[in-house]
Amino acid sequence: MSSFRTLDDLPxxxxxxxxxxxxxxVEDGxxxxxxxxxxxxxxxxxxxxxxxxxxxxxxxGRPGRDTFVSLEQHADILAEHAGADVDFVGDTFGDEALGAVRGLDAGDVLLLENTRMTDDELPEKEPEEHADSDFVRTLAPEFDAYVNDAYSAAHRKHASLVGFPLRLPSYAGRVMETEYEANTAIAEREFDGDVTMVVGGTKATDVIGVMEALDGKVDRFLLGGVAGExxxxxxxxxxxxxxxTELFDEQWDANxxxxxxVLDERREQVTLASDLAYEDAEDERAEVDVDDxxxxxxxxxxxxxxxxxxYEPAIRDSEAVFVKGALGVFEDERFSVGTVGVLEAIxxxxxxxxVGGGDTSRAITMYGMSEDDFSHVSIAGGAYIRALTGEPLPAVELLIRSAEREA
Ligand SMILES: Nc1ncnc2c1ncn2[C@@H]1O[C@H](COP(=O)(O)OP(=O)(O)OP(=O)(O)O)[C@@H](O)[C@H]1O
Ligand SMILES: O=C(O)[C@H](O)COP(=O)(O)O
Incomplete structure (x- = not known):
């Protein structure tokens, strides 16, 4: 299905x-x-x-935010998961970085410093301009190949994502490959039965855009969260x-x-909540019918x-279910009933x-569900939204261009 090359093609x-x-x-650093x-x-x-x-x-992170930190801790966490040493160098493409890269032996792994610590990374520029930056021109000659595994950042036109594929033979990593195939399924695949989309979370503007774009691809939307209200x-x-709160009025005006x-033209496709939960005077979960x-x-x-x-029978009768956004504030167990109930039904x-969205997929681990019970649990946020709407992802496009160039 994909027309980029993968690790199976890497010499x-x-x-x-x-x-x-x-x-x-990042919490407290x-x-x-x-x-x-x-x-x-x-x-x-x-x-x-x-x-x-x-x-x-x-x-x-991004410059100016608390989450904008060095990747030193990332190297240790990654090493633990990979079961291999991951060295770290606190430099992106200066002499220190080049020295460490040149010192690599077969099987060695080195993590370079946060790409956003070089000024060349972030400006949203065309790939050709990025390919001409000092960052890309300095690092690229040190390598034989470029592998992009960062599907969840593939909607960004940053140097490390779109510059290198113009200078090096490029391949998709395993995460890129699986995410791409699962997340484009709604736009690309034909399902025999009903396709259901569960829509929730706080980013109502994003998900309402998806609902509009998926006209014809989805048979039924099950709503919750801010968009649902x-x-x-x-x-x-x-x-x-x-x-x-500051979640509703602005997003109402915008949408x-x-x-x-959507309600006028596709009312029969949209299922709205019949009851909602709130915190009562005793700090307990209480429920009310929307009619009351x-x-x-x-x-x-x-x-x-x-x-x-x-919602459960609708899910049982579906051939495919895509989830974007949680149906309630599941981080608080009292308000996890909707999100957990729907995920368990799936x-x-x-x-x-x-299941897409960083926050929403966290509910799977938090409430002891198994990832294996879902076809795919995405680690992407913005890129997942774009994939659902069929919008091309610049970094994926560049992998495809590299494959065409090298063919
Ligand atoms: N009714 C609600 N009121 C307030 N917050 C809600 C409500 N329903 C769901 N949420 C919150 O929505 C969050 C998840 O929504 P979000 O829009 O961030 O989606 P996501 O797709 O999981 O994440 P991301 O796009 O950030 O990767 C949860 O943290 C949950 O607490
Ligand atoms: O976490 C993400 O969604 C990606 O890494 C992109 O990050 P950004 O929104 O800061 O560009």
């Missing part, structure tokens, strides 16, 4: 420059382990075991407004027209159990299933 004994996406939550490490570790271990000399590039508002219920047109809500006086933090029961079927 032996290469000096490989590999782009990973290890961008992670401590980098938090997550799925991105365990997934990329497989690509890294394979390259090392095959005897290549491996230099890794990755980014963390905005749709209820459009359907005439007194919800979907901010009460001590009201689209929401109304007179005024929104406090936040709704989950879909209700009646809604979960409505896990119980043998439909083709993809």
């Amino acid at each position: 032996a004994e290469q000096r490989v420059l590999v782009r990973l996406d290890l961008n992670s939550p 401590v980098v938090q382990d997550n799925r991105r490490f365990s997934r990329h570790a497989e690509t890294v271990a394979e390259l090392a075991e095959d005897g290549h000399r491996v230099a890794l590039m990755a980014h963390q 905005l749709f209820l508002r459009a359907a005439g219920y007194p919800v979907g407004e901010d009460v001590d 009201e027209e689209t929401i109304r047109s 809500i007179v005024e929104k006086t406090q936040a709704f933090l989950d879909i209700g159990s009646g809604t979960v029961a409505d 896990a119980d079927t043998d439909c083709f299933s993809v």
Whole structure:
């Protein structure tokens, strides 16, 4: 299906420059382990075991943010998952980095410093301009091949993602390969039965855009989270407004027209929550039917159990289910009923299933579900959204161009 080359095509004994996406939550300066490490570790271990000399590039945070830190801790976490040593050099492409790269032996792995610490990385430029930057022109001649495994950053036109494939024969890593195939399935594959999309989370603008773009590809949308409340508002219920939050009003203004047109044109495809959950005066979970809500006086933090029961048969009857966004604030166990109930219903079927979004996929681990019960659990956020809508990903395009050039 994909028209880029993969590690199966990589010649032996290469000096490989590999782009990973290890961008992670950072709490009080401590980098938090997550799925991105365990997934990329497989690509890294394979390259090392095959005897290549491996230099890794990755980014963390953005300049000016608390999460903008060195990759020193990332090297240790990655090493643990890969079961191999991962050396670290605190330099991106200066003399220190070049010295460490030249010192690599077969099977060695080295992580270079945060790519966003060089000024050449971040400007959104055309690939040709990036390929001409000092960063790319200095590092590329040290390598025989470039491997991009950073599917979750593939929507960015940054030097380490789009510059190197113009200078080196380029290949997709294992994460890139699997993510690409699973996430484009909704746009590319024909399913015999119904395709269902579960839509929730806080980024309503993103998911409403997906709903609009997937007209014709999805038979049924099951709604929750912020988008779910905005749709209820459009359907005439007194919800979907901010009460001590900043999640609703702005996104309502930005999306009201689209929401109304989706409801007007495709009402039968959109299933709205029939009940919602909130925190009562005793700090317990309480539920209310949407028909009984007179005024929104406090936040709704989950879909209700009646809604979960409505959604389960729809999931059971589906051929494919795609998830984007959690149906409630699942991080608080009291409000995990919707997200966990729907994920468990998906896990119980043998439909083709993809769970996307960094936050949402965390619920699988948090509540003891097994990743193996889903066809694919994506580690991508923005790139997943773009894949669902069929928008091309610049870094993937460059891998395809490299394959065409070398053919
Ligand atoms: N009703 C709600 N009110 C407030 N927050 C909610 C509600 N429902 C879900 N959430 C929150 O949505 C978050 C997940 O949504 P988000 O839009 O970030 O999606 P994601 O696709 O998982 O992540 P990302 O795109 O960041 O990788 C969860 O952390 C959850 O707490
Ligand atoms: O975490 C992500 O979604 C990717 O690494 C992209 O990061 P960015 O949004 O800071 O470019």
